[in-house]
Amino acid sequence: MSTAELLSTQEYKYGFVTDIESxxxxxGLTEDTIRLIVxxxxxxxxxxxxxxxxxxxxxxxxxxxxxxxxxxPDIDYQNIIYYSAPKQKxxxxxxxxxxxxxxxxxxxxxxxxxxxxxxxxxxxxxxxxSVSVATTYKEKLKKHGVIFCxxxxxxxxxxxxxxxxxxxxVPTNDNFFAALNSAVFSDGSFCFIxxxxxxxxxxxxxxxxxxxxxxxxxxxxIVAEEGSYVSYLxxxxxxxxxxxxxxxxxxxxVALDDxxxxxxxxxxxxxxxxxxxxxxxxFVTKRGKCAGKNSKISWTQVETxxxxxxxxxxxxxxxxxxxxEFYSVALTNHAQQADTGTKMIHLGKNTRSTIISKGIxxxxxxxxxxxxxxxxxKAEGARNYTQCDxxxxxxxxxxxxxxxxxxxxxxxxxxxxxxTSKISEEQLFYLQQRGISQEDAVSLIxxxxxxxxxxxxxxEFAVEATRLLGLKLEGSVG
Amino acid sequence: xxxxxxxxxxxxxxxxxxxxxxxxRKGEIHAIMGPNGSGKSTLAKVxxxxxxxxxxxxxxxxxxxxxxxxxxxxxxxxxxxxxxxYPIEVPGVSNAQFLRxxxxxxxxxxxxxxxxxxxxxxxxKERAKVVDMDASFMTRSVNExxxxxxxxxxxxxxxxxxxxKLAVLDETDSGLDIDALRVVAxxxxxxxxxxxxIIVVTHYQRLLNYIVPDYVHVLAGGRIAREGxxxxxxxxxxxxxxxxxNPNVAGSANLNAAS
Numbered sequence: 001m002s003t004a005e006l007l008s009t010q011e012y013k014y015g016f017v018t019d020i021e022s023x024x025x026x027x028g029l030t031e032d033t034i035r036l037i038v039x040x041x042x043x044x045x046x047x048x049x050x051x052x053x054x055x056x057x058x059x060x061x062x063x064x065x066x067x068x069x070x071x072x073p074d075i076d077y078q079n080i081i082y083y084s085a086p087k088q089k090x091x092x093x094x095x096x097x098x099x100x101x102x103x104x105x106x107x108x109x110x111x112x113x114x115x116x117x118x119x120x121x122x123x124x125x126x127x128x129x130s131v132s133v134a135t136t137y138k139e140k141l142k143k144h145g146v147i148f149c150x151x152x153x154x155x156x157x158x159x160x161x162x163x164x165x166x167x168x169x170v171p172t173n174d175n176f177f178a179a180l181n182s183a184v185f186s187d188g189s190f191c192f193i194x195x196x197x198x199x200x201x202x203x204x205x206x207x208x209x210x211x212x213x214x215x216x217x218x219x220x221x222i223v224a225e226e227g228s229y230v231s232y233l234x235x236x237x238x239x240x241x242x243x244x245x246x247x248x249x250x251x252x253x254v255a256l257d258d259x260x261x262x263x264x265x266x267x268x269x270x271x272x273x274x275x276x277x278x279x280x281x282x283f284v285t286k287r288g289k290c291a292g293k294n295s296k297i298s299w300t301q302v303e304t305x306x307x308x309x310x311x312x313x314x315x316x317x318x319x320x321x322x323x324x325e326f327y328s329v330a331l332t333n334h335a336q337q338a339d340t341g342t343k344m345i346h347l348g349k350n351t352r353s354t355i356i357s358k359g360i361x362x363x364x365x366x367x368x369x370x371x372x373x374x375x376x377x378k379a380e381g382a383r384n385y386t387q388c389d390x391x392x393x394x395x396x397x398x399x400x401x402x403x404x405x406x407x408x409x410x411x412x413x414x415x416x417x418x419x420t421s422k423i424s425e426e427q428l429f430y431l432q433q434r435g436i437s438q439e440d441a442v443s444l445i446x447x448x449x450x451x452x453x454x455x456x457x458x459x460e461f462a463v464e465a466t467r468l469l470g471l472k473l474e475g476s477v478g
Numbered sequence: 479x480x481x482x483x484x485x486x487x488x489x490x491x492x493x494x495x496x497x498x499x500x501x502x503r504k505g506e507i508h509a510i511m512g513p514n515g516s517g518k519s520t521l522a523k524v525x526x527x528x529x530x531x532x533x534x535x536x537x538x539x540x541x542x543x544x545x546x547x548x549x550x551x552x553x554x555x556x557x558x559x560x561x562x563x564y565p566i567e568v569p570g571v572s573n574a575q576f577l578r579x580x581x582x583x584x585x586x587x588x589x590x591x592x593x594x595x596x597x598x599x600x601x602x603k604e605r606a607k608v609v610d611m612d613a614s615f616m617t618r619s620v621n622e623x624x625x626x627x628x629x630x631x632x633x634x635x636x637x638x639x640x641x642x643k644l645a646v647l648d649e650t651d652s653g654l655d656i657d658a659l660r661v662v663a664x665x666x667x668x669x670x671x672x673x674x675x676i677i678v679v680t681h682y683q684r685l686l687n688y689i690v691p692d693y694v695h696v697l698a699g700g701r702i703a704r705e706g707x708x709x710x711x712x713x714x715x716x717x718x719x720x721x722x723x724n725p726n727v728a729g730s731a732n733l734n735a736a737s
Binding site: 434 | 568
C-alpha cells in the first residue's frame with residue numbers, strides 16, 4: 001500500500017433513526033418555552049424559578065466562541081426544539097410497558113432493558129432525546145438505600161435532596177452552556193449513595209439523541225455521602241444527520257467525607273462525515289466537588305465522537321486530603337474539533353490531583369488540551385502531576401496544549417510534562433515485519449499510547465474503548 | 479528457497495544496490511559482509527519490504543513467489559523475518575501482547591487456531607529459554623528501556639516465537655559485549671533446522687565464530703565483490719576490507735579494531 005492514503009470512512013454503526021412519534025414543543029426559546037417544559041413535566045414552582053433565573057442570566061451572557069480552539073457557524077438558538085419526548089404512557093408500572101420500539105432501539109445499541117435481558121452488574125438509565133425512558137435495577141438498588149432514577153422522578157420523589165444539591169457545583173450562571181442547560185434541561189439521571197454504602201453495581205446512563213431538530217439538554221447529579229463509593233458509566237450515540245445537533249449537558253458530582261466517585265465516559269456521538277457535514281456539537285460542563293475530607297473524584301473519558309467537543313471535567317478539591325483525577329483519551333479524525341481538558345482547583349490542605357491526557361489527531365482534525373491547575377493560598381502541601389501527550393497521524397491535523405498553572409502558596413508542587421509524537425514509519429514497519437497488518441499495527445500503537453487511561457476504565461468499557469479507537473482510525477495511515 | 483536476481487534498489491533516488499545475485503537453499507547459513515555503505519543493510523531491508531527503499535530492477539523469488547509483490551506483513555506471515563539492527567520501541571504495548579498478536583497472525587495465515595493468552599504464555603516461557611530471558615521481559619513494553627543487548631535478545635526471542643523459514647539478521651552483533659554475543663548466537667544456532675535458512679549481515683568476522691556460515695558474500699559498492707566459504711571471513715579479518723575495495727593497500731585495517 002502506498003503511503004499517506006488517508007482515511008476511509010468506517011461506517012458509524014449507531015447512525016440509524018428510530019421511527020417513533022414524538023411529543024415536541026415548537027422551536028424557539030423564551031420564558032414561555034420554559035413554562036411549557038415545566039408544565040409538560042409537571043414540575044414544582046421552585047424548579048420554574050431555578051430555570052427562569054438561569055434563563056434570564058443566559059440572556060446576558062455571550063457564547064464562548066473566542067477562547068476555545070474551535071470554529072463553527074453561529075448557532076441559531078431560536079431554531080432548536082427544546083423538548084422532544086417519545087409518546088408513551090405517562091406512568092410506567094414496569095419496564096414491559098415501555099414502547100417496544102424504544103426497547104428495540106436500545107437493544108440495537110447493545111443496551112437491553114427488558115428484565116430478562118438486562119446487563120448483569122450494571123444498572124442503566126436510558127435517555128432518549130429529552131426524557132429517560134427506563135431505569136433498570138431500581139428496586140434492587142433501593143434495598144441498599146441507593147437511589148438511581150431519572151431526574152424527572154428525582155424532582156418529584158426526592159425534591160429535598162435535589163433542591164439541596166442542584167446547582168451547588170455548577171451554578172446556573174457558571175457559563176453560557178451551563179446556564180442554557182439549567183434553563184431548559186429536560187431529564188437525566190440522579191444518583192444518591194447513602195452514608196457508608198458501597199454501591200453494589202455499576203450505575204450507568206445511556207444517552208441517545210434521535211430527533212434531528214432537537215437539542216439534548218440533560219442533567220446528571222450524583223451525590224455520594226460519607227464513606228460511600230460509586231462507579232458510574234456514561235455512553236452516548238446519535239443517528240447520522242447532515243445538520244448539527246446541540247448537546248449541552250451538565251454533570252454535577254458531590255463527594256462528602258471519605259466518599260469516592262468514579263465517573264467514566266465513552267463518548268461516541270455522531271461526528272459528522274469526512275467533510276465535516278453534520279455531527280453533534282458537544283458543549284458539556286462536568287464538575288465534581290470533593291466537599292469532604294479524604295474524598296476522591298475520578299474522571300475517565302474516552303472522547304471519540306462529536307463534530308465539536310468542548311468539555312473540561314473538573315474537580316474542586318475543597319476537603320483536606322481530597323483527591324482529583326482526570327484521565328482522558330480524545331481522538332479526532334476527519335474534520336472533528338476537540339478542545340478538552342480539565343480544571344483542578346485546590347482549596348483544601350494536602351489535596352492531590354493527577355491529570356493524564358492523551359490526544360490523538362488524524363485527518364484534518366484539530367485536537368487541543370486545555371487545563372487549569374489552580375492552587376489557592378490555603379491549600380498547603382497541595383500536589384499536582386500533569387502529563388499531556390499528543391499523537392499525530394498524517395500531516396494535515398493539529399494538536400495543541402494550553403496548560404494554565406496558578407499556584408498561590410509556597411508549600412505546593414506542580415509538575416507538568418508534555419510530549420508530541422507521530423506514528424513513525426519505522427514503528428509501523430517493525431510491527432508489519434512481524435506479520436501484523438498495517439491497521440492492526442496502528443491500533444496496537446494507539447492502544448499502547450492510551451494504556452494509562454484505559455487501565456482506569458471498568459473492564460467492559462476498556463474493551464469497548466479499545467475496539468472503538470481501532471474502528472475510528474481504520475485506514476487512517478497509509 | 480530464495481533467489482535474488484540482478485537486484486537494484488534505491489533510496490531517495492540514490493541507487494544503493496547495483497545488481498545483486500544470490501541463491502539461498504534450505505538449511506544454509508549465508509553471511510553478507512562488507513564495509514560501511516556497501517549496501518548490506520539495504521539488502522536486508524529490501525528483502526523485508528521497507529517502504530523507503532525502491533526496487534528499480536531485478537527480482538526476488540521466495541518459495542516460488544515474487545517476494546517483491548508482497549507487503550511487509552505478508553512477507554512476514556510467509557516466513558520472512560528480519561532481526562533489526564535498531565529494534566523499535568512500542569510504548570504501552572507489552573512484549574507478550576505484541577508477540578501473541580504476531581504469533582496468532584501467522585497461525586491464522588496457516589489456517590491454524592489462535593492461542594489464547596494462557597496457552598501463549600506457556601509457549602512464550604518455553605521459547606524464552608532460547609535466549610535466556612526471564613518472565614519480567616514479557617510484561618514490559620516492547621523494547622522500552624531495554625539495554626542494547628536486551629533489545630537484540632528480544633529480536634531473537636521474536637524469531638524463536640515466529641519460527642521463520644528465512645531469517646535475516648541485520649548487524650545483530652553490533653553493540654553486544656562478548657557474553658551477550660554468545661547468548662544471541664547460541665539462540666540463533668538452536669533455531670537453525672534443515673528446513674530454514676539464515677542470512678547474517680555483519681561488518682565483523684567476530685559473530686561468525688559463533689554462527690558459522692556455509693557461504694560468505696562480500697559486498698562493495700552495491701555489488702557482490704567476492705564470495706567464498708567461511709575461510710573468506712577469516713581472510714577478510716586479517717587483510718581488511720581494503721583488500722577488496724582497494725587491493726593496493728591491502729592489510730591496512732584490522733576488522734576487529736573498531737569492535
